[in-house]
Amino acid sequence: MVHTVNDTPVCAEQRPPLTRADLKADKPTWCPGCGDFSVLAIYQKLLEKKNLPQESIVTLSGIGCSSRFPYFVNTHSVHFIHGRILPFATGLSLSRPDLHPIVFIGDGDAYSIGGNHFDHCARKNVRLMVVVMDNQVYGLTKKQTSPTSPVGFKSKTDPWGSKVTPINPTKKLISSGATFVARTAASNPNHMLEMMEAALDHDGFSVVECFSECVQFNPGSFDAAVPRKGGAYPPVPEDHDVTNEEAAYALTREPFPGHFGIYFKVDRPTLNETEGGLAESPTSDTALKDVRQQLEASLRQLT
Amino acid sequence: MTSFREIPPGTAYAGPETLNDAVIRIAGNSQDGIQSVGAMLARLAGRSEMDVMTYMTIPATISGGPSIFQVHMGSGRVLSAGDAADILVAFYQHSYDDHLESLRDGGVLLYDSTNVEPDLDVLRERRITPVPVPMTSLTIEILGGTGKKKGKNIFLLGLLAQAFRLDMEKIRRLLGEVFGHKDESVLRNALLALEGGYAYSIGDMQSFFTFEEPRHEAGEAGVTKVTMTGNQALAYGAVAAGIRFGAAYPITPWTEVMEQLRYDLPRYGGSFIQTEDELAGIAAALGAAYGGVPSMTGSSGPGLALKSEAISFAVMAEIPLLIVDVQRGGPSTGLPTNVEQSDLNLALHAGHGDAPRVVMAAANVEDCFHLVIEAVRIAHEYSVPVIFLSDQAIATRIEAFPLPDLTSVLQFPGAKPETVDSYKPYPLDRITRHMPPGTRITDGKYPNVTGLEHDEFGHPSANPKVHMAMTAKRRAKLEALAETLPRPAVQGPKAGELLLVGWGSTMGVIREAVDRAAASGVEYSAIHLRHLNPLPPGLEELFRRFERVLVVEMNDRDANGCGQLARVLRAQYALPHIGGITKTDGLSFRIGELLARIEETVGGHAVFVGPAVSHANPNH
Numbered sequence: 046m047v048h049t050v051n052d053t054p055v056c057a058e059q060r061p062p063l064t065r066a067d068l069k070a071d072k073p074t075w076c077p078g079c080g081d082f083s084v085l086a087i088y089q090k091l092l093e094k095k096n097l098p099q100e101s102i103v104t105l106s107g108i109g110c111s112s113r114f115p116y117f118v119n120t121h122s123v124h125f126i127h128g129r130i131l132p133f134a135t136g137l138s139l140s141r142p143d144l145h146p147i148v149f150i151g152d153g154d155a156y157s158i159g160g161n162h163f164d165h166c167a168r169k170n171v172r173l174m175v176v177v178m179d180n181q182v183y184g185l186t187k188k189q190t191s192p193t194s195p196v197g198f199k200s201k202t203d204p205w206g207s208k209v210t211p212i213n214p215t216k217k218l219i220s221s222g223a224t225f226v227a228r229t230a231a232s233n234p235n236h237m238l239e240m241m242e243a244a245l246d247h248d249g250f251s252v253v254e255c256f257s258e259c260v261q262f263n264p265g266s267f268d269a270a271v272p273r274k275g276g277a278y279p280p281v282p283e284d285h286d287v288t289n290e291e292a293a294y295a296l297t298r299e300p301f302p303g304h305f306g307i308y309f310k311v312d313r314p315t316l317n318e319t320e321g322g323l324a325e326s327p328t329s330d331t332a333l334k335d336v337r338q339q340l341e342a343s344l345r346q347l348t
Numbered sequence: 349m350t351s352f353r354e355i356p357p358g359t360a361y362a363g364p365e366t367l368n369d370a371v372i373r374i375a376g377n378s379q380d381g382i383q384s385v386g387a388m389l390a391r392l393a394g395r396s397e398m399d400v401m402t403y404m405t406i407p408a409t410i411s412g413g414p415s416i417f418q419v420h421m422g423s424g425r426v427l428s429a430g431d432a433a434d435i436l437v438a439f440y441q442h443s444y445d446d447h448l449e450s451l452r453d454g455g456v457l458l459y460d461s462t463n464v465e466p467d468l469d470v471l472r473e474r475r476i477t478p479v480p481v482p483m484t485s486l487t488i489e490i491l492g493g494t495g496k497k498k499g500k501n502i503f504l505l506g507l508l509a510q511a512f513r514l515d516m517e518k519i520r521r522l523l524g525e526v527f528g529h530k531d532e533s534v535l536r537n538a539l540l541a542l543e544g545g546y547a548y549s550i551g552d553m554q555s556f557f558t559f560e561e562p563r564h565e566a567g568e569a570g571v572t573k574v575t576m577t578g579n580q581a582l583a584y585g586a587v588a589a590g591i592r593f594g595a596a597y598p599i600t601p602w603t604e605v606m607e608q609l610r611y612d613l614p615r616y617g618g619s620f621i622q623t624e625d626e627l628a629g630i631a632a633a634l635g636a637a638y639g640g641v642p643s644m645t646g647s648s649g650p651g652l653a654l655k656s657e658a659i660s661f662a663v664m665a666e667i668p669l670l671i672v673d674v675q676r677g678g679p680s681t682g683l684p685t686n687v688e689q690s691d692l693n694l695a696l697h698a699g700h701g702d703a704p705r706v707v708m709a710a711a712n713v714e715d716c717f718h719l720v721i722e723a724v725r726i727a728h729e730y731s732v733p734v735i736f737l738s739d740q741a742i743a744t745r746i747e748a749f750p751l752p753d754l755t756s757v758l759q760f761p762g763a764k765p766e767t768v769d770s771y772k773p774y775p776l777d778r779i780t781r782h783m784p785p786g787t788r789i790t791d792g793k794y795p796n797v798t799g800l801e802h803d804e805f806g807h808p809s810a811n812p813k814v815h816m817a818m819t820a821k822r823r824a825k826l827e828a829l830a831e832t833l834p835r836p837a838v839q840g841p842k843a844g845e846l847l848l849v850g851w852g853s854t855m856g857v858i859r860e861a862v863d864r865a866a867a868s869g870v871e872y873s874a875i876h877l878r879h880l881n882p883l884p885p886g887l888e889e890l891f892r893r894f895e896r897v898l899v900v901e902m903n904d905r906d907a908n909g910c911g912q913l914a915r916v917l918r919a920q921y922a923l924p925h926i927g928g929i930t931k932t933d934g935l936s937f938r939i940g941e942l943l944a945r946i947e948e949t950v951g952g953h954a955v956f957v958g959p960a961v962s963h964a965n966p967n968h
């Protein structure tokens with residue numbers, strides 16, 4: 046029996062709503078106090094709130110502490126190789142427009158080993174939501190420098206402190222052509238939920254850059270953005286025009302911790318739309334007769 | 349101008365000669381359109397129920413520069429692009445200089461007398477018949493100034509039509525199909541040039557070559573044939589196989605496959621995307637395959653090397669995927685427009701860890717269509733990546749083969765989302781068949797698809813027993829597949845002195861070499877392997893029935909004289925009488941060359957190695 050899913054939950058009425066309990070899977074293996082717990086909790090809350098058909102959600106990740114994510118949430122999920130989950134998710138998004146692919150990766154996947162793919166997904170505007178759990182360190186491999194580690198950061202690969210200018214994620218994403226760029230922090234669950242929801246609702250490539258503290262190898266790194274630790278959590282100014290690229294760049298140039306909220310949001314045709322042939326689900330074999338006629342015609346031209 | 353009839357007696361070959369096959373080599377520059385006239389000849393031969401195979405060189409320079417196209421057509425079975433040419437068409441002096449050696453003694457030299465001055469003494473000595481035709485000036489006469497560059501090739505087509513008594517009606521129709529969609533004047537000019545060539549008197553050449561009535565193998569009479577290159581066949585085959593998503597990066601000589609699929613797949617509700625790099629190509633294809641859509645990626649050697657990490661993922665996560673490698677000369681950037689079979693090691697082993705995958709190789713253009721259908725079926729039946737090897741020779745040559753019966757070959761192995769009670773992606777008691785995302789699982793336990801070692805539900809596990817059991821599961825399915833594979837058919841005696849083993853594009857040459865040896869009383873046997881991993885059953889037993897087994901392949905030898913496949917077979921069956929005949933000149937084997945190499949290796953036999961041809965680069 047084929048069960049068709051699409052953007053509107055078809056069985057919402059007949060089915061009990063999706064609950065946090067439905068979405069629970071393996072017990073997370075993160076260090077106690079890791080920022081990733083909060084991201085997971087908010088993701089489950091988001092899914093509960095959106096009440097999407099559970100089978101239509103696909104949680105995808107690369108490699109790293111944060112990329113353990115899929116095991117901890119009960120949806121169809123993929124734990125792929127380091128750096129390549131964005132093209133993987135592109136293939137899935139294009140070929141299965143009925144699904145909701147959501148990617149959770151760390152700063153290594155996003156800005157280092159897979160950096161090229163981020164730029165190309167952004168310019169192609171693939172219909173895909175990505176949450177980058179940025180802890181500015183490589184935690185899984187026990188403290189090496191990450192592409193977002195600040196200058197002076199001491200790690201096992203930079204014992205004298207990093208000398209290299211870190212990537213500015215939001216700036217890079219806007220310049221690559223991303224159509225939704227927001228910034229949030231795991232320390233602020235309500236804001237995180239708001240950003241993730243806006244990203245999920247965006248039709249196109251949406252990225253949420255999310256500070257998620259590594260308490261083990263980079264403790265206190267985001268204190269400057271945590272009010273109860275004496276920091277500040279300045280929102281994006283109310284009068285910021287999210288469609289104004291220049292204004293968005295201005296925000297990306299603010300000193301740490303910068304602003305939190307939606308920096309940039311524009312509408313542009315998605316790759317999914319422009320690759321229109323995929324609009325009809327290719328998972329149907331009812332068209333085999335048409336395939337035969339088409340292919341027969343093509344081959345006969347070569348007789 | 350010397351006309352054909354004025355050649356002094358004794359010079360011309362004392363025809364008429366009845367041929368059952370003929371090799372025509374056209375040598376000119378790449379902008380002369382000789383590829384297209386060659387392709388048209390090939391299609392005509394296909395339509396005339398003649399068998400045909402072509403060979404061409406792509407000049408290293410992007411435009412300009414010498415270029416050749418060789419057509420081998422015949423009324424019998426044509427298996428290779430042929431050795432020596434029966435007719436050489438030379439457009440320029442350099443074409444004549446470079447290719448006269450490839451023309452057999454007693455052959456015909458058809459040349460553009462506007463540009464070429466042959467050495468008549470040499471021709472007389474080699475009993476070559478010169479046929480001067482002022483092609484350039486005649487074409488200009490017919491078409492006006494523009495004819496200098498365009499139209500000469502069609503004029504030549506008319507000449508050849510006259511010489512071989514080709515069906516002019518069919519040619520006119522073909523020109524209509526090729527040029528019909530362009531400006532009206534283009535077709536009109538083409539027809540004018542054609543008629544001009546057809547009407548130009550080349551005298552007795554007609555009586556030199558007459559084709560035998562087509563001889564058909566049982567059941568072949570009246571079969572409609574399609575004529576195309578290997579890359580075209582691969583793209584059509586992929587559609588027939590059910591492929592509806594592809595992602596790849598351009599690289600010679602693979603690119604045409606993705607170009608055609610980019611254009612064609614949307615008409616079948618699919619899509620083929622060009623990705624930012626090779627890694628993204630395989631990743632995107634895996635993403636779509638995970639989604640239940642039959643998917644592919646492809647490349648040539650350098651790209652396959654880049655894809656290797658994801659190949660290991662596909663093995664571990666058990667995702668069905670078609671991965672095409674159109675091989676070229678390596679290593680590194682190597683010889684991008686030459687042929688080599690040196691990616692076998694890579695295809696068998698690319699990736700980290702124990703990563704068993706299926707490797708298959710097309711033997712000819714027809715295989716690119718039919719075998720790729722089998723490759724995609726196997727990928728889905730066994731949830732495994734299948735590496736499909738073609739090569740530059742198959743990719744670019746044109747062959748005719750029977751129009752496929754689509755009703756019997758079409759398939760769609762995609763997986764559709766359903767509702768199931770419970771689901772384990774990696775069951776230990778049977779072969780993995782993934783339920784795609786979108787599948788509703790009523791017991792509420794959703795699966796992980798992962799590159800970490802995992803239990804039956806896809807949860808990470810480093811438990812020694814789990815890793816052993818899962819490693820065995822991934823190995824065992826290929827063992828199960830091996831049992832289903834057909835034993836390769838043996839050409840020649842089933843036991844004896846020498847068994848030749850081939851794979852990939854060498855098939856036709858090996859077959860013709862065995863036939864030619866048999867004709868001179870020497871019995872060799874041959875098999876051709878399409879399944880390289882797992883290997884088909886029965887090989888060890890077969891190998892033991894021969895005194896010597898030689899694997900013929902276009903790659904480099906080891907200390908034992910073994911190429912890449914020979915090493916695999918020697919290791920697999922621990923049989924020291926397996927050896928190899930290898931070469932690394934970037935060119936396909938020729939029949940005479942192969943027979944000479946066999947003699948060199950086994951010694952003793954006096955096999956007729958064919959007409960005296962230089963074994964140097966056939967481009968020259």
Ligand code: SF4
Nearest residue numbers: 076079110184259260
């Ligand atoms: S190492 Fe750091 S990032 Fe990884 S789980 Fe522990 S706290 Fe979290």
